[in-house]
Structure formats: C-alpha cells, structure tokens
Amino acid sequence: MNKEERLIKRYKAEKRFQFYGKAAIFMALLFLLVFLTKIFSTGYTAFQKTWLVIPVNYNADLLYLDPDKKPTTEDINDADFYEFGIETFISLDPDASEDQIMELKKMFAFTFERELKYYLLDNLDSFGKTVDVKLTASDDLDQVFKGNYPRDIPENRRRASDYQLKIFDKLNEDGRVISEFNASFFTNADSREAELAGIASSFMGSLFSILVCLSIAFPVALLAAVYLEEFAPKNRFTDFIEVNINNLAAVPSIVFGLLGLGVLLAVFGLPRSTPLVGGITLSLMTLPTIIIAARASLKAVPPSIREAALAMGASRMQTTMHHTVPLALPGTLSGTIIGLAQALGETAPLILIGMVAFVNTIPGTPMDPAASLPVQIYIWAESAERGFVEKVSACIMVLLFFLIFMNLGAQLIRHKFEKKWN
Amino acid sequence: MNKIEAKNVDVYYGAKQALFDINMDIEANKVTALIGPSGCGKSTFLRCLNRMNDVIDICKVSGVVKINDYDINQKDTDVVRLREKVGMIFQKPNPFPKTIYENISYGPEIHGIAQSKSEMDNIVEESLRKAALWEEVKDRIHEPGTGLSGGQQQRLCIARTISIKPEVILMDEPCSALDPIATAQIEELIDELRKEHTIIIVTHSMSQAARVSQNTGFFHLGKLIEVGSTDKIFKNPTQQQTQDYITGRFG
Numbered sequence: 001m002n003k004e005e006r007l008i009k010r011y012k013a014e015k016r017f018q019f020y021g022k023a024a025i026f027m028a029l030l031f032l033l034v035f036l037t038k039i040f041s042t043g044y045t046a047f048q049k050t051w052l053v054i055p056v057n058y059n060a061d062l063l064y065l066d067p068d069k070k071p072t073t074e075d076i077n078d079a080d081f082y083e084f085g086i087e088t089f090i091s092l093d094p095d096a097s098e099d100q101i102m103e104l105k106k107m108f109a110f111t112f113e114r115e116l117k118y119y120l121l122d123n124l125d126s127f128g129k130t131v132d133v134k135l136t137a138s139d140d141l142d143q144v145f146k147g148n149y150p151r152d153i154p155e156n157r158r159r160a161s162d163y164q165l166k167i168f169d170k171l172n173e174d175g176r177v178i179s180e181f182n183a184s185f186f187t188n189a190d191s192r193e194a195e196l197a198g199i200a201s202s203f204m205g206s207l208f209s210i211l212v213c214l215s216i217a218f219p220v221a222l223l224a225a226v227y228l229e230e231f232a233p234k235n236r237f238t239d240f241i242e243v244n245i246n247n248l249a250a251v252p253s254i255v256f257g258l259l260g261l262g263v264l265l266a267v268f269g270l271p272r273s274t275p276l277v278g279g280i281t282l283s284l285m286t287l288p289t290i291i292i293a294a295r296a297s298l299k300a301v302p303p304s305i306r307e308a309a310l311a312m313g314a315s316r317m318q319t320t321m322h323h324t325v326p327l328a329l330p331g332t333l334s335g336t337i338i339g340l341a342q343a344l345g346e347t348a349p350l351i352l353i354g355m356v357a358f359v360n361t362i363p364g365t366p367m368d369p370a371a372s373l374p375v376q377i378y379i380w381a382e383s384a385e386r387g388f389v390e391k392v393s394a395c396i397m398v399l400l401f402f403l404i405f406m407n408l409g410a411q412l413i414r415h416k417f418e419k420k421w422n
Numbered sequence: 423m424n425k426i427e428a429k430n431v432d433v434y435y436g437a438k439q440a441l442f443d444i445n446m447d448i449e450a451n452k453v454t455a456l457i458g459p460s461g462c463g464k465s466t467f468l469r470c471l472n473r474m475n476d477v478i479d480i481c482k483v484s485g486v487v488k489i490n491d492y493d494i495n496q497k498d499t500d501v502v503r504l505r506e507k508v509g510m511i512f513q514k515p516n517p518f519p520k521t522i523y524e525n526i527s528y529g530p531e532i533h534g535i536a537q538s539k540s541e542m543d544n545i546v547e548e549s550l551r552k553a554a555l556w557e558e559v560k561d562r563i564h565e566p567g568t569g570l571s572g573g574q575q576q577r578l579c580i581a582r583t584i585s586i587k588p589e590v591i592l593m594d595e596p597c598s599a600l601d602p603i604a605t606a607q608i609e610e611l612i613d614e615l616r617k618e619h620t621i622i623i624v625t626h627s628m629s630q631a632a633r634v635s636q637n638t639g640f641f642h643l644g645k646l647i648e649v650g651s652t653d654k655i656f657k658n659p660t661q662q663q664t665q666d667y668i669t670g671r672f673g
Contacts, residue, residue, distance in 0.1 A: 307474065307510075307512060308582075312529045313502050313506040315502050323518060
C-alpha cells in the first residue's frame with residue numbers, strides 16, 4: 001500500500017468514526033423525541049377541564065328555605081343540595097325516566113352538591129332566581145369532549161350512554177359545554193374520580209420527602225467526605241469504607257425501601273406512609289451519591305491551595321473550612337442536586353414504606369400521610385378509568401419539569417461558581 | 423548567630439531514605455541557598471524546617487531541628503505557631519482564588535494580628551509595598567489574585583507570607599516558573615527581605631545562588647556534601663563533588 005492510499009484510508013476511517021458518533025446522538029435524540037411526543041400528546045388534555053353550564057333555579061321551595069327571608073350561611077350549609085341537584089338535572093329533560101335521572105346525575109362529578117352550594121354562598125343574590133352555574137362534567141363526558149373516547153362503538157361497551165350523549169350534544173349546541181384551564185389538577189389531592197384527581201398531595205409529599213432527604217443527606221455526606229478526604233489516614237480501614245460507599249451507590253433502591261420498612265417503621269415505629277420516613281429512606285440512597293461527588297470535588301482542589309494555607313499557619317481544620325470546602329462546594333452542590341433529582345424520581349422504596357396509600361388530603365407536615373409524584377404516576381397508571389390516562393402523562397410532565405429544572409440548576413451552579421485556579 | 427541548627431536529620435519516604443544525617447547551621451538575616459541536582463533532597467530538607475513534611479502520610483522525619491534554640495520536631499510542637507514564624511514560598515505561585523486583599527489579609531486574620539479594618543488595610547498595603555507589588559496593583563486590590571501574571575502572583579505570595587512577619591522565609595525554587603524579568607524582580611526582593619527575615623532558598627540555578635545568597639549548601643543523593651559561604655563554595659570548594667557540580671560536569 002502506498003502512502004497516498006493510506007492517507008485516503010485514514011481520512012475515510014475518521015469520517016466513518018465521526019458518522020457513528022453523530023448517528024448515536026441522533027438515535028438518542030430520536031428516542032427522547034418519541035418519548036416526549038407521546039407524553040405530551042396524551043398529557044396536555046389533562047390541563048383542560050370540561051364544565052357543563054346549566055340553568056339552576058335557586059328556588060326557596062326546592063331548598064326548603066324560607067322564601068321571604070334572605071338565607072344565612074348556616075341555612076345554606078344545612079340545606080339539602082342533593083335533592084336540589086337531582087331536581088336541577090331533571091330540568092334538563094323533564095320527561096326523564098327513573099333510570100335516565102340517574103344517568104343525568106352521572107353526567108356530573110359527584111361534587112355537584114358542593115359546587116351548587118358554594119355558588120350560592122358566593123352569590124347570595126341568586127337566591128330565588130334562575131342562574132347559569134358551572135358544574136364539573138364527569139370524567140366520561142370530559143373524555144368524550146376531549147375526543148379521547150370513540151363514540152361509534154356499541155353502547156354496551158361505552159361508558160357514556162346514548163342518552164347521556166344526546167343530552168350532552170344538546171348542551172354543546174347551546175354553547176353550554178366549556179373547556180377551561182384545569183386549576184384543580186394542581187390544587188386537589190388524589191381522588192377516585194379522574195375529573196377531580198389532582199397532584200397537590202403527591203407534590204407536597206415529594207417536596208417534604210426531598211426536604212427531609214436534603215437536610216439529612218447533605219450535612220452527613222459532606223462531613224463524611226471531608227473527613228475521608230482531608231483527615232482520615234489512608235489505610236486498609238478507610239479503603240474498606242471507600243469500597244463500601246461505592247457499593248452502597250450501586251444497591252438497588254428497593255433494598256433501601258426494605259430497610260426503611262424493617263428499621264424505621266418496625267423498630268422505631270415512625271408513622272407509615274409519611275414523607276418523614278420516605279425522606280429518611282431516600283437520604284440513605286442519596287448519601288453515597290453526594291459523598292462520591294463531594295470527594296471528587298475535594299480531590300479536584302489543587303494541593304497547592306492546601307499547602308499555601310498550611311504554610312500560612314492555618315490549622316488543618318482552618319485550611320479545610322476556609323479553602324478546600326468552599327472551593328469544593330459547587331461540585332458538591334451539583335452532585336447533591338443530581339442525587340436529589342434521583343430521589344425525586346424514586347418509586348420503589350416509597351412503595352415499600354407505604355407512600356403508595358390513597359391519600360385524599362393535602363399533607364401539611366412531613367408527619368402526615370402523603371404520596372409522591374412518581375408513586376402517583378404508578379397509582380394512576382394502575383387505575384382502570386380512562387380519565388386517568390391523561391393524568392398519568394400530565395403527572396409525568398410535572399415530574400419531568402422539576403427534574404429538568406433541578407438538573408439545569410446543577411449545571412448553572414457548576415458553571416457560575418466554578419473557581420478557576422491559575 | 424545561628425537562627426537554625428539541624429542535627430542528624432534523617433528523612434524517610436516509606437522505606438526509601440531521602441536524607442542522610444544532615445547537620446547544618448543557618449545564619450540569621452542572611453540568604454542561604456540550597457543547591458544540588460534534582461532529587462538530591464534539598465526541597466525535602468527545606469520542608470523539614472516548617473514541618474510541611476507532616477502533610478505527607480508516608481514521610482518520617484527524625485533528628486533535631488532547632489529554631490531559636492527550640493527543637494521543632496518535638497511531639498507537642500504547635501505547627502501552627504511554628505509556621506507563623508517560618509513562612510514558605512512555593513515553586514509554582516499558589517495564590518488563593520480570592521481577591522488580592524483577601525490573599526494578604528488571610529494570615530493576619532487567622533493569627534489575630536490586626537485589630538481593626540484600618541490596621542488590616544495598613545498591613546495589606548505595607549506587605550504589598552515590601553513585595554514591590556503595591557504600585558502595580560493598588561487600583562485593583564479587590565480583584566482576584568489569580569488574574570495577575572506569574573511574576574506578580576509570586577510576589578503576591580511573598581506579600582502574603584510577610585504579612586504575618588515571619589522570622590524565617592523558606593523559598594522552594596520560587597523563580598522556576600517565571601521569566602527572566604520576573605526572576606530579576608524576585609531576586610532584588612530577596613535581597614531586600616534579608617534585612618528583616620532569614621531566608622533559605624532552594625534553587626536549580628547556580629547563577630541565582632551566586633547572585634542572591636551569602637551562604638550555600640550543596641546536596642547530593644540525600645547528603646549534605648558541603649556548606650559554607652557562597653564565595654567559598656563557588657570559588658574554592660573543598661569537595662571534589664562540589665567542584666564537579668559547580669563546573670557543570672554533572673547535574
């Protein structure tokens with residue numbers, strides 16, 4: 001082979017190599033795109049909520065209230081809005097049979113009593129008048145309206161009956177079906193009814209878990225890393241510890257869940273299903289990640305800085321606290337955020353410590369039962385109702401948003417606070 | 423008067439012996455140069471004088487090093503107070519990644535030397551003036567010290583060291599990373615500093631040793647071959663090895 005041929009071959013090899021690299025990146029991006037498209041296309045409708053605007057006659061007789069007296073808040077609270085609601089629904093189709101009345105009722109979320117009551121409480125002037133009130137549509141109609149439900153399959157395989165669809169279409173023609181931003185998705189706790197289910201409980205659960213996790217894992221990991229890196233003698237024992245920390249980072253997360261179940265719940269008797277226990281369990285998982293990141297950042301601080309401080313007569317602790325740790329902090333923090341992002345997306349250990357329970361209240365403290373965002377995804381994905389499909393995707397979107405946000409934060413800290421020596 | 427007296431100093435790195443039975447006296451307010459080929463142990467000896475070898479896990483030092491007639495190798499010697507008295511300049515300039523001001527104020531701060539802000543300002547200015555850096559940086563003392571040129575950084579390190587008024591300054595090849603002009607500035611500075619400090623400088627450059635020092639010690643393979651006045655070492659050495667090294671026959 002002459003020189004010219006070898007040159008051409010070398011160029012070709014290099015081109016080929018670069019092409020493989022580009023192809024690999026393209027593949028990765030393609031997967032990401034498919035994944036995101038799927039999530040967004042199924043999930044975006046969850047941010048819309050369907051309402052039925054129906055005429056409501058706040059007639060005193062129907063509410064068994066005194067027509068001549070303006071009702072007080074207490075009167076309204078005591079009134080029976082269930083019967084009143086049924087009467088209102090009948091007014092949509094005065095000829096409805098007994099069965100059809102039940103179908104009419106099922107067109108609305110079961111919260112119709114509350115919604116009717118709160119409307120009156122907020123608008124006392126409406127008493128005795130007929131007004132238009134916005135009621136949450138049932139998840140079946142919500143899905144029909146969003147086009148997620150095929151209408152052309154036989155009635156017995158459909159959740160919305162022909163009768164319901166007839167009434168619904170009539171309302172729609174009159175412009176009485178409206179779609180608005182679904183604020184309750186963010187403010188409601190979980191619910192058995194898809195149209196009412198929200199992420200507030202699992203969001204707060206995740207937030208509390210992460211805070212507990214951070215407040216335990218960060219200081220412990222930083223102290224451990226600083227001691228191992230700056231003070232501990234290098235001997236077999238510290239080698240042994242190092243190997244174990246690395247092993248700990250590779251332990252499947254479900255094992256930490258078992259540990260939380262066996263030790264935190266069984267031995268220490270901490271309350272089940274709480275972010276406190278979840279956070280402690282997650283901190284065990286995050287600990288090795290932060291220790292490894294912190295040690296790497298401490299190692300990256302040039303020894304000349306330590307020598308400079310020591311030669312100035314700084315003690316070892318002063319050298320560490322004044323120079324080494326501040327210089328290693330950006331790296332440690334970005335490692336911490338990445339560890340926390342992992343913990344935020346963790347499901348298995350939380351399921352084991354009972355954070356998978358159905359929680360329909362919003363937790364106010366880390367001691368209250370709660371779910372977490374990834375567990376919420378799991379719970380909803382298990383639900384049979386069609387309305388939860390979009391919720392799953394929407395919840396994934398919220399989780400992804402926070403993960404991206406945290407990773408960007410880590411990146412930013414790395415770039416902004418990275419000190420350049422020499 | 424002898425500022426430092428080293429007696430029977432042996433140093434081991436693990437199983438390897440780096441210094442063999444060093445005996446050396448160092449005079450106060452003079453510049454003592456330590457010369458010798460690479461790996462001869464001159465830097466190791468320098469680091470014995472402020473116990474910087476403590477930092478290296480596998481390093482073991484034995485023998486007596488007396489500074490002001492006090493043995494610093496005792497178990498209960500406080501290395502912090504020792505290093506307050508014996509400052510050190512390193513081969514590569516190593517300013518803290520902080521401002522010029524903070525670089526210099528750090529020493530006085532941890533040793534509680536300055537009582538007030540104005541006193542600290544005075545120390546910073548005085549140290550920078552003594553290190554012949556003040557005129558160059560006075561308008562930007564609150565900018566990062568790492569932004570200075572190599573020669574300026576090394577003078578900043580000198581200013582940092584003299585801010586706590588050490589009696590002895592150890593210099594470990596302070597000019598090896600600098601260009602000739604910066605080197606000349608540092609050498610001039612060394613001569614100036616000799617008035618207030620005892621200086622021990624490790625150097626690879628024999629011409630530098632001849633220019634800046636009054637006394638010279640020649641190390642070879644971990645042994646102190648010869649020590650005496652610089653004049654005598656360079657013009658009339660008693661040992662053949664010294665003669666060979668000085669004349670460039672090896673090393």
